[in-house]
Amino acid sequence: MRIENARPEFGGRLKSPEYYEQVNSVIRVLREHSTLRVISNHLNAQLFKTPSGKEWNRERLSAYLKSNDIYKGN
Numbered sequence: 001m002r003i004e005n006a007r008p009e010f011g012g013r014l015k016s017p018e019y020y021e022q023v024n025s026v027i028r029v030l031r032e033h034s035t036l037r038v039i040s041n042h043l044n045a046q047l048f049k050t051p052s053g054k055e056w057n058r059e060r061l062s063a064y065l066k067s068n069d070i071y072k073g074n
Contacts, residue, residue: 015051020068023048027061027070036061 023043030039040056050060065071 024068024070027065
């Protein structure tokens with residue numbers, strides 16, 4: 001099995017650090033003035049998938065924000 005396709009350790013990140021930097025940057029810019037639905041639609045339009053490879057929606061974005069300590073205004 002190639003290292004890129006290896007499963008992460010338990011509790012490990014599913015994507016590269018660059019993925020999280022890009023997604024978090026988009027979220028932080030839009031979070032000030034946009035709803036979760038608008039942000040999730042924007043991420044989908046930019047072809048970002050969730051870390052597990054699914055389409056973004058309000059519920060998944062909310063869970064992502066909580067698990068990554070991203071709050072409105074931060």
